[in-house]
Amino acid sequence: MAVVTLTIDDKPVSARAGDSVLAAAREAGIRIPTLCHLDGVSEAAACRLCLVQVEGRGRLQAACVTETAEGMIVRTQTDTLREYRRMILELLFTEGNHVCAVCVANGNCELQSLAAELGMDHVRYPYLNPARPVDVTHKQYAIDHNRCILCTRCVRTCDEIEGAHTWDVAGRGTLSHIVADMGQPWGESVTCTSCGKCVQACPTGALFRQGSTVAEMTKDREKLGDLVTARRDKKWTV
Amino acid sequence: MNHDELERIAGAERTAAKPAEIRCCTSSGCRASGSADVLKQLKAAVQAKGLSDRVAAVGVGCPGLCSAGPVVSTHPGGAVFGKVTSGHADGIVSTLSGGSTDAVRIDPNQPFFAKQFRIVRATVGQIDPERIESYIAADGYAGLYQALQQRPDEIVANVTASGLRGRGGAGYPTGLKWATVAKMPPGQKYVICNGDEGDPGAFMDRSVMEDAPHQVLEGMAIAAYAVGANQGYVYVRAEYPLAIERLQAAIHQATKAGVLGGNIFQTPFEFKVEIRIGAGAFVCGEETALIASVQGLRGTPRPRPPYPAESGLWDRPTLINNVETFATIPAILRNGANWFAGIGTATSKGTKIFSLTGKVKNAGLVEVPMGTTLREVVEQLGGGTADGRAVKAVQTGGPSGGCIPADLLDTPIDYESLGRIGSIMGSGGMIVMDDTDRMPEVARFFMEFCADESCGKCVPCRVGTVQLHGLLTKLVEKRATRHDLDLLIELCHFVKDTSLCGLGQSAPNPVLSTLRYFAGEYEALLQPEEFARPPRRSAIPLTVL
Numbered sequence: 001m002a003v004v005t006l007t008i009d010d011k012p013v014s015a016r017a018g019d020s021v022l023a024a025a026r027e028a029g030i031r032i033p034t035l036c037h038l039d040g041v042s043e044a045a046a047c048r049l050c051l052v053q054v055e056g057r058g059r060l061q062a063a064c065v066t067e068t069a070e071g072m073i074v075r076t077q078t079d080t081l082r083e084y085r086r087m088i089l090e091l092l093f094t095e096g097n098h099v100c101a102v103c104v105a106n107g108n109c110e111l112q113s114l115a116a117e118l119g120m121d122h123v124r125y126p127y128l129n130p131a132r133p134v135d136v137t138h139k140q141y142a143i144d145h146n147r148c149i150l151c152t153r154c155v156r157t158c159d160e161i162e163g164a165h166t167w168d169v170a171g172r173g174t175l176s177h178i179v180a181d182m183g184q185p186w187g188e189s190v191t192c193t194s195c196g197k198c199v200q201a202c203p204t205g206a207l208f209r210q211g212s213t214v215a216e217m218t219k220d221r222e223k224l225g226d227l228v229t230a231r232r233d234k235k236w237t238v
Numbered sequence: 239m240n241h242d243e244l245e246r247i248a249g250a251e252r253t254a255a256k257p258a259e260i261r262c263c264t265s266s267g268c269r270a271s272g273s274a275d276v277l278k279q280l281k282a283a284v285q286a287k288g289l290s291d292r293v294a295a296v297g298v299g300c301p302g303l304c305s306a307g308p309v310v311s312t313h314p315g316g317a318v319f320g321k322v323t324s325g326h327a328d329g330i331v332s333t334l335s336g337g338s339t340d341a342v343r344i345d346p347n348q349p350f351f352a353k354q355f356r357i358v359r360a361t362v363g364q365i366d367p368e369r370i371e372s373y374i375a376a377d378g379y380a381g382l383y384q385a386l387q388q389r390p391d392e393i394v395a396n397v398t399a400s401g402l403r404g405r406g407g408a409g410y411p412t413g414l415k416w417a418t419v420a421k422m423p424p425g426q427k428y429v430i431c432n433g434d435e436g437d438p439g440a441f442m443d444r445s446v447m448e449d450a451p452h453q454v455l456e457g458m459a460i461a462a463y464a465v466g467a468n469q470g471y472v473y474v475r476a477e478y479p480l481a482i483e484r485l486q487a488a489i490h491q492a493t494k495a496g497v498l499g500g501n502i503f504q505t506p507f508e509f510k511v512e513i514r515i516g517a518g519a520f521v522c523g524e525e526t527a528l529i530a531s532v533q534g535l536r537g538t539p540r541p542r543p544p545y546p547a548e549s550g551l552w553d554r555p556t557l558i559n560n561v562e563t564f565a566t567i568p569a570i571l572r573n574g575a576n577w578f579a580g581i582g583t584a585t586s587k588g589t590k591i592f593s594l595t596g597k598v599k600n601a602g603l604v605e606v607p608m609g610t611t612l613r614e615v616v617e618q619l620g621g622g623t624a625d626g627r628a629v630k631a632v633q634t635g636g637p638s639g640g641c642i643p644a645d646l647l648d649t650p651i652d653y654e655s656l657g658r659i660g661s662i663m664g665s666g667g668m669i670v671m672d673d674t675d676r677m678p679e680v681a682r683f684f685m686e687f688c689a690d691e692s693c694g695k696c697v698p699c700r701v702g703t704v705q706l707h708g709l710l711t712k713l714v715e716k717r718a719t720r721h722d723l724d725l726l727i728e729l730c731h732f733v734k735d736t737s738l739c740g741l742g743q744s745a746p747n748p749v750l751s752t753l754r755y756f757a758g759e760y761e762a763l764l765q766p767e768e769f770a771r772p773p774r775r776s777a778i779p780l781t782v783l
Contacts (some may be wrong), residue, residue, distance in 0.1 A: 044542040048695045048736045058741075060735055065541040079777030080735075087732050091701035118314065124725060150694065169536060169694070174704050176694030195559045 006072035015068040022063040032076050036151040037064045039225030041160045044152050089120040094127050097146035097223045105205025108217040137187030148206040155200035166192040240497030251375035256335050257295040259313045264297035265448045273308035279327035293494025301363035304602035318344040349618040350600045355607045357589045358565045362449040371489040373452040379497045381568030385460045387505050394420050399575035407664045409653040418547040419433040419465040422555035427467040430558040433474040436520040437636025440667030442591040443561040444466025447481035451488035457564030462509045465557050470511040520691035523648030524739050525558045538693045539739035542586035555607035588653035596669040599624045613647035629673040637684040638744030660751040677752040677759045682710040688745035699742030702733040708770025719767045728778045753782045
């Protein structure tokens with residue numbers, strides 16, 4: 001297996017050829033914030049939080065889909081990048097109806113913790129206050145579109161790990177929304193296996209198990225990645 | 239099909255041609271103003287006057303001057319009539335035998351026609367786009383025949399030497415793209431023609447597909463042979479029903495004639511073409527979104543690399559070029575790379591079609607050599623504004639492009655020069671604005687378009703364009719302050735730098751370019767701050783240059 005060495009934030013890092021900059025950074029203990037990335041499923045490169053500066057490339061690159069290369073020089077923490085990341089979060093907060101105080105995921109939400117981590121303490125743009133529905137037709141789970149940030153982790157998890165492809169995206173622009181099957185209520189979906197993997201994958205309180213208290217809203221995301229590794233490497237025990 | 243047969247068809251077509259022809263434009267523009275009826279009446283008038291053996295009334299492609307449609311011309315003689323109604327039919331037919339008509343005469347030698355240099359649209363307006371024989375008589379498919387006498391790598395070298403660059407907007411060297419696909423290991427490869435023209439005010443590709451469908455197919459076949467593909471797709475937007483109809487007919491005729499399908503020109507080369515119809519999404523003009531759409535998936539872009547040349551349609555190497563790019567290829571094969579490289583400027587070769595719209599007098603399609611100045615196009619070919627007001631700006635490149643102020647109209651049209659002044663060549667939309675147009679409103683219009691057309695995949699484009707549109711609305715409605723203008727500029731840089739695909743990356747361009755040249759108009763709309771704000775600290779520059 002070929003190995004490449006590169007520099008991330010002035011730190012020499014080695015990576016397996018084909019690894020993404022994000023994977024290499026994580027292995028070296030360098031944190032790059034992400035929202036749409038989820039271990040175990042393909043990359044969407046949609047949230048743009050993991051944008052980094054790569055020397056010699058004009059455009060900012062999404063670390064999750066940029067392959068490492070020998071001698072590459074990467075910066076993950078410039079002033080501009082930090083500002084842009086805060087702006088991404090600001091825009092997400094204006095787009096949906098994110099009210100942490102009354103959210104089931106309060107304290108267990110990646111959007112919330114990223115805002116705290118990146119110092120996004122206020123929003124400068126007007127809130128769009130969209131009218132979005134809540135679907136509680138499923139007997140165990142529910143989807144609250146107000147809290148959805150369209151990261152499509154659920155779509156990819158359902159398609160790639162569960163193999164059901166119940167979820168997909170309909171509409172476009174800010175009217176984009178997650179749909180079950182052909183737009184039926186979730187409870188009427190004939191493809192949903194009620195496995196709950198999408199609920200585990202969801203970074204916010206958009207997908208949740210009904211009847212759980214806020215304290216019970218912790219999600220076990222590692223399980224999804226472990227499942228993929230186990231299937232791929234036929235290694236079911238640690 | 240072989241070379242003799244090609245010549246036989248061309249010969250037969252020329253022999254069958256009547257001494258006189260009355261040509262009526264039957265493309266979308268003129269059709270919308272009733273040219274189908276006009277053609278019917280012209281045919282009836284020829285019949286009624288008993289001239290059928292000497293005169294033919296035929297439908298042809300768009301002669302370009304759309305603002306004067308329906309346009310009819312008579313040959314020989316070359317008289318051109320505009321705004322023709324079916325009532326004029328008798329009179330126009332009689333002019334061939336010395337009669338007169340009250341139809342509006344258009345000067346065929348005016349700069350709009352005389353200053354054009356036609357390569358892509360060379361046969362348009364002269365041949366019947368619905369008959370392959372008509373195209374063959376105008377040297378059609380001779381380029382494909384010549385291509386098949388060469389090795390594929392010779393063709394790639396030829397296209398590279400011609401200096402042709404992609405006409406879809408970005409100007410990527412066509413030869414380099416072909417070489418990349420050709421160098422991928424042999425196996426299933428695809429050729430896709432991007433006919434998803436969606437810029438507001440742009441209709442060059444529609445005209446090429448409607449008026450010279452065979453030329454597009456010939457270009458695609460040559461490309462397929464050069465890169466080693468055997469299957470092609472033409473992706474046309476559903477809003478172009480006539481283009482779809484004519485392409486469909488052209489594919490059928492070409493397959494029947496043996497210039498598409500198996501054993502083309504009795505060689506082992508095989509190439510089939512199918513049409514895929516878009517469902518009205520601007521973003522599907524972006525190549526990776528287009529490929530997803532052809533595969534029947536949701537039309538959203540994906541990060542590149544891998545580029546389609548390496549992994550495109552169904553993960554196979556795919557050559558994807560614009561309609562106009564493909565339609566340029568046959569002429570390069572027939573006349574040689576050197577001939578083509580001799581036209582244009584040092585870095586931008588050949589000609590480019592523009593659709594002149596907006597406040598211009600002669601609205602329509604013009605094809606000019608690269609290096610022609612914007613002033614020549616707008617003032618000479620376009621004839622200035624319709625009501626004589628001063629030209630204020632020219633918008634090129636649609637929602638991805640910029641507004642060029644009147645004092646920069648002497649800029650030559652080439653990829654680099656337009657880029658330097660904050661606009662782009664784009665696919666060829668050219669919207670002329672006069673002194674009654676308000677730039678912040680123009681910027682808002684394009685931003686509304688982008689917000690509407692954003693696929694919703696990445697955050698900066700999905701939400702950023704909506705917020706930009708909100709800020710511009712606030713500004714236009716005179717509710718914005720200096721603080722809002724700062725936010726606007728900052729957000730423009732952000733959307734430009736962080737979006738996933740070209741749509742988002744270029745969406746702020748109309749705002750940035752109007753801010754650059756017409757900052758005064760924005761300033762004039764600002765309201766005083768209600769309360770003092772602390773000086774802003776940001777890593778993002780608040781300038782537009």
